[in-house]
Amino acid sequence: MSSAPDPAPPTRSQEYYLEEGDVIVRVEDTLYRFHSYHLQRATTYFDKLLENTPPASWQSRGGGDVDEFLIVIDEVEATDFEALLWFFYESGYRWSCLVDKSFDEKWKSTLLLAEKFSMDEVAKVACYALHRASAALGDIYKIALCVRHGLSKEWIRGEMERVISRKECLSADEARQLGFEMTTVLADARETSARLIPKPCKDTKMCIPCATTFLDGISIPNYRCHLGVHMCAKDRMHACKCDSTEIDRQPIIDAIDITSIDQNHLTSGASLQSRCDAWGSAQGDLFLKVEDKVVQIHSYHLMTASSVFTDMLALPTTSTIAREGTWANPITLEGENLDAWKNLLWFFYDSPYAWSEEVKSDDIPKWECILALSEKYCMKGICQVAVYALDHHNALTSVRKIGLCVRHNIDGSWMAQARRAVSERAESLTAQEAEELGIPLAMALVKDREQYLRALMSKLKSRKIAKK
Numbered sequence: 332m333s334s335a336p337d338p339a340p341p342t343r344s345q346e347y348y349l350e351e352g353d354v355i356v357r358v359e360d361t362l363y364r365f366h367s368y369h370l371q372r373a374t375t376y377f378d379k380l381l382e383n384t385p386p387a388s389w390q391s392r393g394g395g396d397v398d399e400f401l402i403v404i405d406e407v408e409a410t411d412f413e414a415l416l417w418f419f420y421e422s423g424y425r426w427s428c429l430v431d432k433s434f435d436e437k438w439k440s441t442l443l444l445a446e447k448f449s450m451d452e453v454a455k456v457a458c459y460a461l462h463r464a465s466a467a468l469g470d471i472y473k474i475a476l477c478v479r480h481g482l483s484k485e486w487i488r489g490e491m492e493r494v495i496s497r498k499e500c501l502s503a504d505e506a507r508q509l510g511f512e513m514t515t516v517l518a519d520a521r522e523t524s525a526r527l528i529p530k531p532c533k534d535t536k537m538c539i540p541c542a543t544t545f546l547d548g549i550s551i552p553n554y555r556c557h558l559g560v561h562m563c564a565k566d567r568m569h570a571c572k573c574d575s576t577e578i579d580r581q582p583i584i585d586a587i588d589i590t591s592i593d594q595n596h597l598t599s600g601a602s603l604q605s606r607c608d609a610w611g612s613a614q615g616d617l618f619l620k621v622e623d624k625v626v627q628i629h630s631y632h633l634m635t636a637s638s639v640f641t642d643m644l645a646l647p648t649t650s651t652i653a654r655e656g657t658w659a660n661p662i663t664l665e666g667e668n669l670d671a672w673k674n675l676l677w678f679f680y681d682s683p684y685a686w687s688e689e690v691k692s693d694d695i696p697k698w699e700c701i702l703a704l705s706e707k708y709c710m711k712g713i714c715q716v717a718v719y720a721l722d723h724h725n726a727l728t729s730v731r732k733i734g735l736c737v738r739h740n741i742d743g744s745w746m747a748q749a750r751r752a753v754s755e756r757a758e759s760l761t762a763q764e765a766e767e768l769g770i771p772l773a774m775a776l777v778k779d780r781e782q783y784l785r786a787l788m789s790k791l792k793s794r795k796i797a798k799k
């Protein structure tokens with residue numbers, strides 16, 4: 332007799348089994364331990380399941396037996412779940428001037444689960460990241476995503492044109508993905524497109540019968556391209572069909588209004604309005620006194636971001652000295668600015684959700700604050716993201732961009748563009764700019780400008796000589 336082998340016991344995720352996590356989730360054979368606030372920040376989907384994980388009481392019992400908080404998520408693959416955690420913990424650091432295609436799979440997994448768990452904000456960010464990276468999603472899927480999440484129609488012009496002009500009709504499976512309204516819109520556009528007559532061809536051709544009889548060197552009658560027919564200028568009987576297949580479908584696409592499609596039945600519509608502004612931070616384990624206020628934060632974030640804080644928080648506490656960083660005994664940060672710290676909290680807790688195509692001037696002061704604070708505490712990863720964010724929101728001049736790229740060791744090709752702009756502009760460097768850049772960098776730019784000017788002059792000279 333043989334019995335079925337015991338299923339393998341679950342193993343802890345190498346990436347995301349954080350000792351300070353207050354929830355354990357099992358997906359396939361992997362255990363993930365992390366901060367439950369991430370799930371609550373993103374969706375109401377897990378609220379019922381998380382009711383039994385009150386972090387405060389759990390922590391007051393010194394951690395306790397965490398197994399009782401185990402949540403099992405079925406019908407999800409571990410790699411996808413890991414990508415969702417990557418979104419929560421790491422994606423905020425991964426935005427840069429370089430579009431890194433190696434994250435495509437992570438974003439696709441994130442999107443898959445974001446849609447499954449009604450995380451609408453997360454899904455939007457994932458769509459933007461995938462669109463920005465020109466990731467292959469398939470025409471129908473991308474159109475469906477744009478409709479479901481109310482994204483820009485400009486993202487799917489190519490996809491819509493292909494779907495409207497292709498031979499095959501929309502399939503039942505595609506209709507399910509698109510929803511009935513968008514299916515109707517596209518089917519209608521396909522019909523309109525089928526009725527369109529090809530554009531007149533650009534080069535008018537010789538009429539062959541006429542060309543052979545009228546080669547007198549004075550006039551060779553041409554076909555006139557009209558409504559898909561070529562008509563000879565000389566003899567109406569010489570008409571033939573136009574071979575042009577070029578159809579202008581842009582007016583059809585222009586007429587499609589995807590914003591009018593009701594999204595409520597497509598997305599969860601679950602409201603996160605009930606969450607307080609400082610969601611996440613309010614569950615933090617570390618209390619810092621900034622100005623006269625106490626700021627609550629997860630020590631995990633500070634320790635991941637900065638070795639300064641890792642060292643500070645690793646200081647041994649003795650029984651004679653009360654533990655620092657608690658509500659009763661917060662760590663006082665002298666000379667710090669409360670607004671700057673609020674912005675840093677925003678970076679940790681909210682910025683992963685804030686990325687989109689939109690240029691928001693309102694976000695500029697936030698990122699300026701974050702940059703200044705991250706420079707002060709040597710948070711290298713945050714400095715780099717902040718520089719990119721400022722550029723994304725059009726807040727950087729070329730000169731400042733060059734200075735920041737050098738200071739924070741950011742990709743050379745991005746800086747090369749800015750350097751070219753400075754060497755080709757009409758005005759020379761101002762004293763203020765030189766001071767901002769520092770002497771060696773300013774001198775390098777002065778040299779760039781001279782070289783560019785010399786090359787320009789010699790080009791002009793050689794052109795004059797050629798004219799003579």
Ligand SMILES: [Zn+2]
Nearest residue numbers: 538541563569
């Ligand atoms: Zn003819």
Ligand SMILES: [Zn+2]
Nearest residue numbers: 532556573575
């Ligand atoms: Zn033609």
